[in-house]
Amino acid sequence: MTTIKTISSKLGASLFALVFVIGFGAGGLFGGVLPMSRQVQGWWRADELVAVLARVDQLRMDEHRGKSKTLRVVAEFVYQYNGRTYRSNRINIAGDGSDNIGSYHQDTYARLQQARDSQQKVTLWLDPQEPEFAVYDKTLRLSLFLFLIPFATLFPAVSLGALWALWAIWCKADKEETQSAVAVTPGQQLAGAQSYAAGRLELQADNSGALGLGLFALFWNLLSFPIAGVVLLQDQQGSQWGWLVLVFPLAGIFLMWAAGKIALARWRLGKVSLSLTQQPYTGIDNLAVRLHIEPGLGLRLQTASTHYPVQIQVQCVHEDRRGEDTTTKTLWAQELGERHVVHGAQSLDFSISLPADMPISGILEHKEVEVIWKLQIKVLDAELSFKLPVRQGMGGQVNARDVLEQQYPREPINLFGFPRTPEGTKQQTRNWFWAYGIFFVLIAITAFAIFNSASEDSTQQRSTQQRSTDQAQTLAQTETFAQLKARLATGADVNAGDAEGRSLLMQAVDEVSLEKVRYLLEQGAKVDLATPVDADGHGGRTAVFAAIDHDAVEIVQALADADADLRRPSNKVWTPVHYAAYKGALKSLRYLHQRGLAIDEVFNGGRGSTPLMVAAQYNQLPAIAFLLQAGADRSKKDLYGEDACGYARFFKQEAAAKALDCQ
Template identity: 25%
Template structure:
C-alpha cells in the first residue's frame, strides 16, 4: 500500500513539536547561565563598602518532594555620600538545595547581625542602587545549570535534526511507495539500492544520550542528598547510591559501543538480490572497514521477530520476540576494500515463514558477531524478506554458496556459549552439564535489583510506611531469591534411546526426573517469559503425555541454540517424539 505524503509527514511533525519544549527550555537555561557568568564578571569590579544588616533569615520553601532554602537579608550602605537600602544577597536569585551554600551564608549573616558587625557590600559604581553581599560564583551550581541546559538543548536540537532527517527519508519512502506500490522491498531507499548500513551509529547516539542524561540527574541528586540532608537513615544510602552505580554501567556501555565503531567502522550489507526471498535465499556480502581476521570465525544469524507490546505499571513496553532463527559460522573472511574485510552471507528461508510487514510488526534482522581481542565485532541490519515469483516450496538445492567459508560449529562450542559443558556424545546418547554459576550474570543482575528494592522496602518498614513497605519488601525479596537461584543452580541432562533424565536444583539440593520416550509427547522451544532489554530468553521443555510441561533449560539467549539442542534431543529419543 502506498504511503501518502501527509501520513509520511505525521511522525516528523509530531517529533518536531515534541522537541520544541526541550530546545526552548535548554536554550533559556543556557542563556540564564551565561547571563549569570556575565553578571559575576561585572561584579568583580564593583566597589566594596561596609553595610549595616537590618534583618536576616533563612527562608525555607517546603514541598512534597524536597525543601529549598534561600538566605535573605535587608541592609543599608553608603556610597558617594548617599545612603541606600537593598535586599539583594547574592548573584544567584531564588532558592535551591544544591549543597549547603544558602544555609552557610544565612548562618554567617545571622552571626554578623547578632554581633552588630558590618558586612562588606559590593556596589555597582555605575548604578549605586545595585549592590550585593556575596559575589562568589558557586562553581558547582553554575556547572549544574550549564549541564542541565546543555542536556535539554542537545536533546531538543537532536530531535529537531532527527525530525528533519525523518521527514526527508519519509518523503523518499512516500515517493518510492507511489512508484512501486506492489513491490514493498523497493519502497525504502536503502532496500531499493541493495546497500543497508548497520544501525550501530544510532545505538551509539542512544547510548551516550541515555548515559549522559541518567548520570547528570542521578549524580546531581545524590550529591545534593548527601550535602544537604542530615542524619540520613542507613537504608537510604542503598537507594541514593544505586542510581549512580547504574549510571556508571551505562557510561561503560556507551564507551564500549564507541570503541566498537572506532575499531570496525560502520558495516554495510550489500545484497546479491533484492529482496531476500521466502522459499529462496538471502545472500550478499557484509563490508567491514576494519581489519576483521577472527580466529574463532564470525557467527551470522538471520532472525524473524514479531514486535510485541506489553502493558506494565509504567505504561506500554515494546520488544522484539524471536520466532525463527538460523545460524552460520563463517570460518574466515574475504579481503575487503581499503584493507577491510568482507563477510559472505547466504541463508535459505523456509517457505512457511512470514514476510516483512512493518505495520503488523514482522521484522527480519541479519546479525554478525565475532569474539576478537579487545573489542568484539558486532553489526545488525534490518533486511527485506518477501514472497516473490521466485518463492518455491521445493527443498533447497544441495549447492551451498558458503561451502568454502562455512564451518559447522560443534555442539561443544554452542554449550560453551551458554555456560554448559559436553560430558559425552555418541550417536545414541548425550550428557550435558551446566555447573553452578553458569548463569552468574543474570543472577548478579537480579541480586542487585533485589537488594535495591528490598533495601527500600526495609527502610519504609522502619519508617512505618506499611502501604509501600510491604510490596517493596516482597518484590525485592523475590527478585533477590531468584538471583540466588540462578547463581547456585546446577543442571545435568542425560539423553539416550532409553529416555531422558534431568537433575537440577540450587544450593546443591538436586531433584531428579526421568522420562521414557513413550512418556514424552513433544520437546518444545518457546519464550521463557524473562527478558533483558530486547533479548527474549528461550526455554526448552518436555510436554509429557500426562501432567504439566517440565522445563529442561531456560535463559537461552539465542533461538537457534534452543532449536538445535531440541532437535538433537529428538534425534536421540526417536521419531515418536515431536518438536
C-alpha cells in the same frame, strides 16, 4: 493531494508538539539557562570586587508556600565608599531568589541576625567601577548550580526535539512502507527497493545503536550527576546511606562507556557493506555473498595481527514489538563457522543457503509484528547485522504462525504475571570495570576541585571580613591612657561620644582597658550611656554589653560596682544575660548569675526567648552546660511555643541538641 483527514491529524500533532516547544523552552530558559548564566556571570565578576564594611539595616526571612516551602533572605545594607553612603539589598552575587536547596538561606539569615543584634558590621563586596553594586556573598552556590543543570540542558533539548518534530510533520516527506510478496525465481533480481552496483544487490549494516545509547546516557548523566551532587552536599551528617545515590551516576558512566565501546569498535572496523549476486529467496542454495571493508581489516588497530577471526550466522526471527518489551523468537539459525581473514583484506567471500520451509521477510498481522531475516557478522569486537530481503521461492508460502507453533509450543498461562525473558537475544557481558572506574575517579576529582575552590572562596571571604573588623578595632585603639588623661585634663567632656555614638567609657571597654574604665568612672563617666537607637530599633548598646562582648568579667564587675543596670536590655532585644549566652561569654554569664540575675528570664522583644534558647540557637555548648547546671528550664517555651530543643533543631545545631539531650 493531502486529504482533510491528513491535515487535521497534522494540525493535532503540531499543536501537541507546540506545547512541548513552548512549555519546555520557557521552562528551560527561565528556570535553567538564565539563572545558570547569572551564576556563571557572578562567579566571573567576583574577582573584581573589593571589601567594604557595612551595617545590616533591615533583615527578614520570607517564606513562600506552594507545592513545597521555599525561603529567601531579604536584607538591606548601608555602607560608605569614597565619602558617599550607599544602600544595597543583594545577598548572593548570582541573584537572590526563593528556593529550598540546602540550608543556605537559614545559615545566611543566622549570620546576619547575629551581626545585626550584636551591632557588628559585615563585609560587602563592592565593584569600584559601580559603587552601587555591592553583595554580601560572592561565592558560587555549588548545590544550586548543580540543581540547575538538568533544567538548563534537558528542557531546551526537549524543546528543540519537539521543534524538529514540528518541522518533520509539515516539511519531511511521508514514508510509506510497502511490502511486496511477489515470488522471485532463481537468478532474478529485485528492482527498486535496494541499491544496485555492477549487477549486484548492495546492503548496509543496521545502525550500531551507539548514538542512541550515548544520547540516553547523556540525558541520564545530566540528571543523575547533579542530583547526586545536591544530595551529597546537603548530607551534612555524612550518612552512609547518602552515598547510595552514587549508584545512579555509576550506571550512567557504565552506559556512556558501553556506547563509546560500540562506537570505537565500529570505527576500528571501518566502512562495511554487503553485496549479494541476486535477490535472496526461501529455498536458495549457495547464494554468493561478499563483505566489503574499507580501508581494510585491522588497518585502524594500534596493535595489528596477521589474521582476524570472523563469525557469521544467518537467522530468521519473529519479532513482536507490541507493548513495552520486544519479544524476539528465533525460527531458524545457522552458524557458518569461524573464518580467518588476513590483515588488510578488503573483502570476504562466502555463501549461504536458506531453507524452503520458512516464512519470507515482512510485516505480519500487525505493523509491530514482523519476520526478519538477518545476516549477523562479528569481527574485531564489532557486531554487524544486515537485514536480508528474503522473498518467496519456488515452493509454497509458509505461515509464520505454523512455524512458531512448531518451534515454540504455546506455554501455560503465567498466573502470577511474572515477565518472561525474550528468547533468541544476545547480550554482551564483558565487564571492563577499570575503564569506567578511572573515568568516575576523574569526575570525582573535578567535582572535589570545584567544591574545594568554592569553600576556599568562602573561607577567604570570612578571613577578609575578620581582618577588616580587626583593622577597625585597631583604629579605635590609637589613644593611650596618658593621652586620655591629658585630654580630660584640658576640660574635655568625659561623656563625649564618637561618630557611632560610643562614649569614652564604651570605647575603653572595647579596648578591654580596665585601667581606662576605672579612670573614666572616677572622673564621673555615666555608666549606662547607650548608642543611639535608629528608626528600625537597632542600637542601644551600653558599656555592659561591650564588656560581655569581650567576656571581660573584671570590667563587668567594675561597671556593676559603679551601679550599672545589669537588667537593662539593649534596644529591647538583648538583656545582658541573653547576650552573654549568645556570645558564649561563660565568665560574664557566671558573674551575672552570682549577682542574682534570673537564669530563665525572657525579654519583651523578639520571640520571648530564654538564654538557654539563645545558646542553643548559636551552638554555645559551654553556655548550655552552665545554664543547665544553674537550673535553667529547658522545657520552657517562647511566645510561639518552641523550647530550646526546637531552636537547636530549627537552626540545625546538632551539637547543641545533643547537649540538651533532645529526643
